Amino acid sequence: DSGVTQTPKHLITATGQRVTLRCSPRSGDLSVYWYQQSLDQGLQFLIHYYNGEERAKGNILERFSAQQFPDLHSELNLSSLELGDSALYFCASSKTGTGSEKLFFGSGTQLSVL
């Protein structure tokens, strides 16, 4: 158990809809990262938050947004969903977010857009 909690584990929805994925980091970790893993693809970095503030953006679509709340949990919002958004979405956390420390991953949310 990594200590990172992601909910829900599975999500099935239709095109055009909006969903919210939730992540609770490990106790004491200030940084939260979101990654997307599509079929046969590596983990694509989406966004990084540190202590409530956006630190870096990766290949995140404009239809996607995220935030980190004062209690340090984070939410990833995906809107106007398309079939191609079907993927496994991982959240990870670390203490400082310096980029030279290991990340602890949750077990992911499997999103299926039908």
Next chain:
Amino acid sequence: DQQVKQNSPSLSVQEGRISILNCDYTNSMFDYFLWYKKYPAEGPTFLISISSIKDKNEDGRFTVFLNKSAKHLSLHIVPSQPGDSAVYFCAATGGAGSARQLTFGSGTQLTVLP
């Protein structure tokens, strides 16, 4: 633009033999490299890392080798065990500040045959 490449999607090895997983990178700014292991229905877990100031790092049965001139790293598992069967991701980071995000390869599925 794939900055971290794992060209072998899969690898099968007999139990007790050596497993060698390879990874190539293109970004000369990368200075820290990690390997993660992923079992089905779980998030990736950290396995071993190496800084660019070293060319080898060992942890039990796992050794990572870094060849900076060739922009190549490899993970050796000796001896391989059936429990090592998983997807292995290579990751790299470098640069300053917010640029220090992990870039992952597409993964190699290792199967250790009993």
